Amino acid sequence: MYEGGCLCRFVRYRARGRPRHETVCHCTICRRASGAPSMAWFTVAVSDFEWLAGEPRTFQSSGHGRRAFCPRCGTALTFWSKREPGLIDVTTCSLDEPECVPPRDHTQTAGRLSWDKSGDGLPTFRGPRPATGDHRA
Ligand SMILES: [Zn+2]
Numbered sequence: 001m002y003e004g005g006c007l008c009r010f011v012r013y014r015a016r017g018r019p020r021h022e023t024v025c026h027c028t029i030c031r032r033a034s035g036a037p038s039m040a041w042f043t044v045a046v047s048d049f050e051w052l053a054g055e056p057r058t059f060q061s062s063g064h065g066r067r068a069f070c071p072r073c074g075t076a077l078t079f080w081s082k083r084e085p086g087l088i089d090v091t092t093c094s095l096d097e098p099e100c101v102p103p104r105d106h107t108q109t110a111g112r113l114s115w116d117k118s119g120d121g122l123p124t125f126r127g128p129r130p131a132t133g134d135h136r137a
């Protein structure tokens, strides 16, 4: 069980099940959406995710993806793609305990900024993680 929410605590959520696809994404859309060099994500089944409080706003962030954020404070919360409608990505750093879901790799590093050097030794993929196909953007 994982709980989290936005900075102002208007929006709260809960995710069940085992997180998958834990990654740090370096794509340009994540950069713009967060105002940060990269975003950490994990994935759960849509059926294992629920909003507990507040009402997030969503916007279409690409041809296939929608992102949800807090309409009051702007915290980025989730990503959903019609390419994999049964899954939802959650921003790791909106968790109450982000240490519990550490990233296992870096994805979309073709767009990584030259000064964004983590040195954490995790595997890197220039695009999406090969085994899981494309779903972040
Ligand atoms: Zn908020």
Ligand SMILES: [Zn+2]
Pocket: 025, 026, 027, 028, 029, 030, 031, 108, 136, 137
């Ligand atoms: Zn991304």
